[in-house]
Amino acid sequence: MRLSNDIITIEVAEHGAELVSLQKDGREYMWSGDPAYWNRHAPILFPAVGKPYNNELHVDGKAYPMKQHGYARDSEFEVLGEGRLRLMPCPLSDSYPFRLGLVVCYRLNGNAVEVTWTVENLDCRDAYFQIGAHPGFMLPEYNAADAIHGYIHYYDREGRPVSPVIVSALEDGNRIPRSIVNVADCMPITADTFAHDALMFEGGQVTKAVLCDKEGNAVLGVSCPQAEAYGIWAPHKEGCPFVCLEPWCGICDAKGFTADISMRQYIHRLAPKEKYTFTYAIDIFR
Numbered sequence: 001m002r003l004s005n006d007i008i009t010i011e012v013a014e015h016g017a018e019l020v021s022l023q024k025d026g027r028e029y030m031w032s033g034d035p036a037y038w039n040r041h042a043p044i045l046f047p048a049v050g051k052p053y054n055n056e057l058h059v060d061g062k063a064y065p066m067k068q069h070g071y072a073r074d075s076e077f078e079v080l081g082e083g084r085l086r087l088m089p090c091p092l093s094d095s096y097p098f099r100l101g102l103v104v105c106y107r108l109n110g111n112a113v114e115v116t117w118t119v120e121n122l123d124c125r126d127a128y129f130q131i132g133a134h135p136g137f138m139l140p141e142y143n144a145a146d147a148i149h150g151y152i153h154y155y156d157r158e159g160r161p162v163s164p165v166i167v168s169a170l171e172d173g174n175r176i177p178r179s180i181v182n183v184a185d186c187m188p189i190t191a192d193t194f195a196h197d198a199l200m201f202e203g204g205q206v207t208k209a210v211l212c213d214k215e216g217n218a219v220l221g222v223s224c225p226q227a228e229a230y231g232i233w234a235p236h237k238e239g240c241p242f243v244c245l246e247p248w249c250g251i252c253d254a255k256g257f258t259a260d261i262s263m264r265q266y267i268h269r270l271a272p273k274e275k276y277t278f279t280y281a282i283d284i285f286r
Contacts (some may be wrong), residue, residue, distance in 0.1 A: 050252020130250020
């Protein structure tokens with residue numbers, strides 16, 4: 001599916017309803033999906049964000065297998081109309097015990113892509129889920145020989161720079177106690193920025209991240225005022241030319257967490273027929 005206005009053009013795949021291209025003036029901003037580094041572009045994280053401990057979710061005393069980031073990113077979506085796609089609920093009770101519908105909407109607004117995801121509980125009981133975005137973007141004028149490949153600025157929902165930023169750490173894909181404090185609101189991107197996996201900002205302290213070039217000029221930003229957590233990630237591989245800016249309403253499990261799904265941090269509950277809307281925006285500044 002292709003959408004265009006007078007400024008930007010996007011392409012969305014039916015597989016995963018994934019944004020695979022974002023262009024302005026012939027310049028591509030989205031990561032290409034080269035499997036040598038990462039074979040995705042902007043997967044939808046649903047109904048789990050991050051990795052459940054031991055790849056399991058527990059519901060009413062029963063364990064259900066759930067891989068990292070859930071199943072939506074590997075599912076086929078039905079095109080409903082211009083910019084809208086729908087994922088029907090997974091019917092397999094041994095895969096996920098809740099029937100959740102998901103409708104995805106892409107809208108172009110000047111220099112911005114506005115993305116809205118609507119989750120609906122189609123079950124006859126309360127249902128639980130998490131949801132989040134994972135778009136990857138090309139580092140501007142990337143040169144592997146450079147010591148710094150760009151910068152990322154952090155902002156809160158009031159638009160204020162965030163400093164200090166408290167960062168959660170990961171071990172085998174699960175959270176361990178927060179142990180890193182970054183005293184600056186601007187982070188340089190180097191070859192070793194993600195040597196210990198993703199950087200995660202909890203508690204809604206960061207709701208917008210702006211990617212800047214090596215001279216500090218803003219290139220693009222990803223904002224989500226409702227974000228409960230925010231991730232910054234790239235694979236720690238030599239020559240990796242992209243970075244992901246990820247607003248989430250959810251987060252990976254803490255290491256050792258085996259409690260019921262209702263006790264997961266940043267979990268969301270919907271009553272039957274109730275809906276939840278998650279919205280984020282990608283703004284192109286140059």
